[in-house]
Amino acid sequence: MDLFTIADIIGICAFALAGFLVGVRKELDILGICIAAFLTALGGGIIRDTIVQTTPFAFREIYPFICIVSVIVLAIALKVHQRQNLDQNRLFIVADSIGLVAFSITGTLIALENNLNIFGVIFLAFLTATGGGIVRDALVNEIPFVLNADFYGSVAIITAMLILLADMLGVLDHTAIFIIGTLCLALRLFAYFRG
Amino acid sequence: MDLFTIADIIGICAFALAGFLVGVRKELDILGICIAAFLTALGGGIIRDTIVQTTPFAFREIYPFICIVSVIVLAIALKVHQRQNLDQNRLFIVADSIGLVAFSITGTLIALENNLNIFGVIFLAFLTATGGGIVRDALVNEIPFVLNADFYGSVAIITAMLILLADMLGVLDHTAIFIIGTLCLALRLFAYFRG
Amino acid sequence: MDLFTIADIIGICAFALAGFLVGVRKELDILGICIAAFLTALGGGIIRDTIVQTTPFAFREIYPFICIVSVIVLAIALKVHQRQNLDQNRLFIVADSIGLVAFSITGTLIALENNLNIFGVIFLAFLTATGGGIVRDALVNEIPFVLNADFYGSVAIITAMLILLADMLGVLDHTAIFIIGTLCLALRLFAYFRG
Numbered sequence: 001m002d003l004f005t006i007a008d009i010i011g012i013c014a015f016a017l018a019g020f021l022v023g024v025r026k027e028l029d030i031l032g033i034c035i036a037a038f039l040t041a042l043g044g045g046i047i048r049d050t051i052v053q054t055t056p057f058a059f060r061e062i063y064p065f066i067c068i069v070s071v072i073v074l075a076i077a078l079k080v081h082q083r084q085n086l087d088q089n090r091l092f093i094v095a096d097s098i099g100l101v102a103f104s105i106t107g108t109l110i111a112l113e114n115n116l117n118i119f120g121v122i123f124l125a126f127l128t129a130t131g132g133g134i135v136r137d138a139l140v141n142e143i144p145f146v147l148n149a150d151f152y153g154s155v156a157i158i159t160a161m162l163i164l165l166a167d168m169l170g171v172l173d174h175t176a177i178f179i180i181g182t183l184c185l186a187l188r189l190f191a192y193f194r195g
Numbered sequence: 196m197d198l199f200t201i202a203d204i205i206g207i208c209a210f211a212l213a214g215f216l217v218g219v220r221k222e223l224d225i226l227g228i229c230i231a232a233f234l235t236a237l238g239g240g241i242i243r244d245t246i247v248q249t250t251p252f253a254f255r256e257i258y259p260f261i262c263i264v265s266v267i268v269l270a271i272a273l274k275v276h277q278r279q280n281l282d283q284n285r286l287f288i289v290a291d292s293i294g295l296v297a298f299s300i301t302g303t304l305i306a307l308e309n310n311l312n313i314f315g316v317i318f319l320a321f322l323t324a325t326g327g328g329i330v331r332d333a334l335v336n337e338i339p340f341v342l343n344a345d346f347y348g349s350v351a352i353i354t355a356m357l358i359l360l361a362d363m364l365g366v367l368d369h370t371a372i373f374i375i376g377t378l379c380l381a382l383r384l385f386a387y388f389r390g
Numbered sequence: 391m392d393l394f395t396i397a398d399i400i401g402i403c404a405f406a407l408a409g410f411l412v413g414v415r416k417e418l419d420i421l422g423i424c425i426a427a428f429l430t431a432l433g434g435g436i437i438r439d440t441i442v443q444t445t446p447f448a449f450r451e452i453y454p455f456i457c458i459v460s461v462i463v464l465a466i467a468l469k470v471h472q473r474q475n476l477d478q479n480r481l482f483i484v485a486d487s488i489g490l491v492a493f494s495i496t497g498t499l500i501a502l503e504n505n506l507n508i509f510g511v512i513f514l515a516f517l518t519a520t521g522g523g524i525v526r527d528a529l530v531n532e533i534p535f536v537l538n539a540d541f542y543g544s545v546a547i548i549t550a551m552l553i554l555l556a557d558m559l560g561v562l563d564h565t566a567i568f569i570i571g572t573l574c575l576a577l578r579l580f581a582y583f584r585g
Contacts, residue, residue, distance in 0.1 A: 026338070028338075028342050028343060029342075029343055029344075031341075031342075031348050031349055032341075032342035032343055035341075035342060035348075036342075038318075046246070050245060050246050050440060051436070051440050051446065052445075053248055053443055053445075055247070055248075055309065055311070055315075056246065056315070058314060058315070059306075059311040059312055059314065059315030059318070060311075060312060060315075061312070062312050062313070062314070064314075065312070065313070065314040111449075114445065116445070116449040116450075117449055117450060117451070117452050117455070118452070118455065119448060119449065119452070119454075119455040120445075120446070120448070120449030120450075123428075123448075123449070134529065138333055138528055138529055139329065139333055139338065139339055139342065140338055140342070141336055141337075141338055141531055142531075143416070143418075143529065143530055143531055144529055146421075146422075146425075147413075147418050147419075147421075147422035147425060147426075147529065147530070148418060148419055148422055149419075153421050153425075154421055221533070223533075223537050223538060224537075224538055224539075226536075226537075226543050226544055226547075227536075227537035227538055230536075230537060230543070231537075233513075241441070245440060245441050248443055250442070250443075250504065250506070250510075251441065251510070253509060253510070254501075254504075254506040254507055254509065254510030254513070255506070255507060255510075256507070257507050257508070257509070259509075260507070260508070260509040333528055334524065334528055334533065334534055334537065335533055335537070336531055336532075336533055
């Protein structure tokens with residue numbers, strides 16, 4: 001299992017937990033809570049893959065499904081829904097930020113593979129990272145958080161632009177991606193905890 | 196015309212009527228009411244076909260279009276919009292439940308044809324059956340009913356899992372689908388009228 | 391640059407400005423305002439291209455991106471957001487109506503190329519012209535204007551039906567499209583300023 005898959009798994013789990021918490025807060029029933037968890041974690045990727053005309057990753061690989069089911073079972077077992085402000089917990093923020101950056105990187109790389117232009121690259125990175133949360137918030141009738149909290153979506157855009165730059169300079173390899181990912185993660189955490 | 200097409204037509208008509216009634220209740224103008232009827236009946240299938248990369252069924256076959264136009268014309272002629280609680284009428288509930296099960300079966304079979312994994316199969320069945328209603332509710336700013344009324348969406352998931360089981364056991368044929376469909380329909384009606 | 395591209399550019403700019411104004415009115419932050427502008431201008435086309443399984447136009451051609459960025463920069467420089475009722479300005483209405491008709495024509499032609507049936511043609515024309523605004527309004531929790539303002543969406547449907555008629559009669563060429571477009575634009579402006 002490579003480093004990127006690990007980051008992807010951390011992201012899926014964090015996003016699923018975020019969705020679970022929104023479902024609980026909105027007093028959805030158990031099916032509604034599960035839908036919120038699945039949509040948040042996988043919605044962005046499903047829309048992205050549909051746009052670039054491939055079978056959604058989550059419909060081919062089984063590990064995202066297993067991660068999310070595990071998160072839901074654990075969250076219920078640990079009565080996570082009775083705790084206050086879990087979504088401001090430090091560990092949660094770090095996991096969520098890893099997901100944000102990992103998902104932005106996937107979206108960017110898939111856009112580059114499909115030879116999209118600069119707008120397509122940024123759009124796909126942004127959509128992969130925030131699309132699940134946007135769909136979830138639209139369904140429960142909240143204005144998507146990303147429309148009001150700029151230094152979340154901006155991280156996705158910055159990540160996409162740095163990778164695009166590395167690609168143009170011809171230096172896009174695993175090391176470059178790792179460095180860009182670390183930088184953007186640091187930027188996000190710095191902005192969150194200082195701002 | 197086979198049994199399945201009949202079930203599909205009953206479902207399309209029931210869903211179109213459900214959409215029509217939501218449009219009336221939300222005081223949309225006539226175009227808005229038509230959009231609500233069309234989206235409810237066809238939205239799930241259009242999204243499903245887009246995800247599996249085929250031309251939407253409703254854009255190839257003409258009978259869904261004719262069904263929905265007929266429902267709208269009849270509903271206006273019969274002044275259906277002036278009646279109270281039509282969406283709790285027994286006949287409407289039965290027709291809507293037939294649609295729910297028929298649409299779940301279509302979604303499952305299309306997912307199996309496309310070799311999706313278990314999550315993909317459940318997702319597609321659920322989306323086909325409830326996607327139109329979810330999009331409609333999101334547009335008129337209601338929390339989609341399926342997020343709060345678990346034994347509607349659950350029927351789609353159970354239908355998908357039973358068909359998946361029959362497929363794994365190698366016994367998936369027309370008879371098996373008919374038996375599963377009848378069972379799930381009974382389950383839904385029992386839950387509705389007893390619960 | 392042909393006449394059609396000019397109409398397309400006018401439409402993109404008008405739609406981007408409409409999105410910008412909604413973002414300002416809803417008090418979104420700068421990123422949210424940009425998303426509203428981009429979604430309004432390009433959302434319909436991206437969904438349309440996804441349904442007919444081609445790479446979205448806006449991900450291949452760069453001019454829509456440049457148009458929208460220019461609109462946003464100009465709108466900020468000219469402090470457009472401080473003016474009252476700009477979206478009822480005559481020039482804005484004319485530009486928006488050109489966009490409505492131009493986008494309807496594109497949607498119709500793409501549907502015809504893909505051999506969709508009459509419902510598919512009308513759906514795609516309507517979606518191309520109004521889809522961006524619908525998604526934007528759904529996100530900011532307003533009932534999409536098109537559900538309540540019938541002589542906007544209706545223009546898209548009439549445009550589609552006239553082009554479809556011309557196609558059936560075997561007279562669909564550049565001249566016919568230009569005449570139909572001019573007629574529908576006149577119809578929209580007449581309805582707006584007289585009604």
